[in-house]
Amino acid sequence: DSGVTQTPKHLITATGQRVTLRCSPRSGDLSVYWYQQSLDQGLQFLIQYYNGEERAKGNILERFSAQQFPDLHSELNLSSLELGDSALYFCASSPSGRGSYEQYFGPGTRLTVT
Amino acid sequence: GENVEQHPSTLSVQEGDSAVIKCTYSDSASNYFPWYKQELGKRPQLIIDIRSNVGEKKDQRIAVTLNKTAKHFSLHITETQPEDSAVYFCAAPKGSGTYKYIFGTGTRLKVLA
Numbered sequence: 001d002s003g004v005t006q007t008p009k010h011l012i013t014a015t016g017q018r019v020t021l022r023c024s025p026r027s028g029d030l031s032v033y034w035y036q037q038s039l040d041q042g043l044q045f046l047i048q049y050y051n052g053e054e055r056a057k058g059n060i061l062e063r064f065s066a067q068q069f070p071d072l073h074s075e076l077n078l079s080s081l082e083l084g085d086s087a088l089y090f091c092a093s094s095p096s097g098r099g100s101y102e103q104y105f106g107p108g109t110r111l112t113v114t
Numbered sequence: 115g116e117n118v119e120q121h122p123s124t125l126s127v128q129e130g131d132s133a134v135i136k137c138t139y140s141d142s143a144s145n146y147f148p149w150y151k152q153e154l155g156k157r158p159q160l161i162i163d164i165r166s167n168v169g170e171k172k173d174q175r176i177a178v179t180l181n182k183t184a185k186h187f188s189l190h191i192t193e194t195q196p197e198d199s200a201v202y203f204c205a206a207p208k209g210s211g212t213y214k215y216i217f218g219t220g221t222r223l224k225v226l227a
Contacts, residue, residue: 002157002159033215042203042217042218042220044217045214045215045216045217048214056214058214088155090157101146102148102160102163103148103160105150105157105158107157108156108157110155
C-alpha cells in the first residue's frame with residue numbers, strides 16, 4: 001500500500017458524459033500527478049499540482065481539467081467522454097514539486113466509456 | 115526533445131537467469147532515474163532508483179547502472195523468479211528541476227519456470 005488513495009475504483013459511463021476522479025496523496029506529500037494508461041500502453045503524464053497550484057502540463061485534452069484543494073486532495077474532471085477515453089487513470093504523489101523525488105502511485109481508477 | 119527509449123519491449127528468460135532492460139534518455143539535465151514494476155491491472159510500484167551522482171545502485175537481486183555520458187541507464191535482475199514477471203517502466207524527469215516524468219514504453223518480462 002503506497003498511502004495514495006483513489007476513488008472510485010471502477011467507473012462505467014456513456015459517451016458524452018462527465019466524470020470526476022478523486023485522489024488523496026500520502027500524508028505530507030504536496031505534489032499530485034495524474035497519468036492516463038490505455039490498454040497495454042505506457043503511462044502518459046497529464047498534469048501536476050503542487051500545494052494547490054498547477055506546475056506542469058502534459059498531453060491533457062481540453063475536455064479534461066484538474067484541481068488540487070487546500071486539503072491537498074485532487075480531482076480530475078473528464079467531460080464529453082469518448083470511447084477512446086477508456087483507460088486506467090493513476091494519480092501519484094511526491095513530497096516535492098521537483099522531478100528528482102520519487103512518486104508513489106495510487107491503485108488507479110478504471111474508466112470504461114460505452 | 116522529450117524522449118525516453120526503452121528496450122526490449124518484451125523479454126522472456128528462464129527462471130534463475132538474469133534479465134537486463136535498457137533505457138536511453140535525451141535530456142542531459144535529467145538527474146533522477148526510477149524504475150517501476152507494474153503487474154497486470156495494478157499500480158506501478160517503485161522498485162529502485164538512482165541519482166546522477168552515482169553510477170550503480172543495488173538492492174538484493176535488483177541493480178541499476180547509469181552512464182551519464184552515453185545517457186542511458188539499465189535495470190538488472192539476477193536469479194529471476196516467476197514473481198518477477200511484470201511490465202517494467204523506466205522514467206526520467208524532463209530537466210533537473212522539473213516536475214514531469216517521461217516514462218519509457220515498458221518492457222514485458224516473462225520468467226519461464
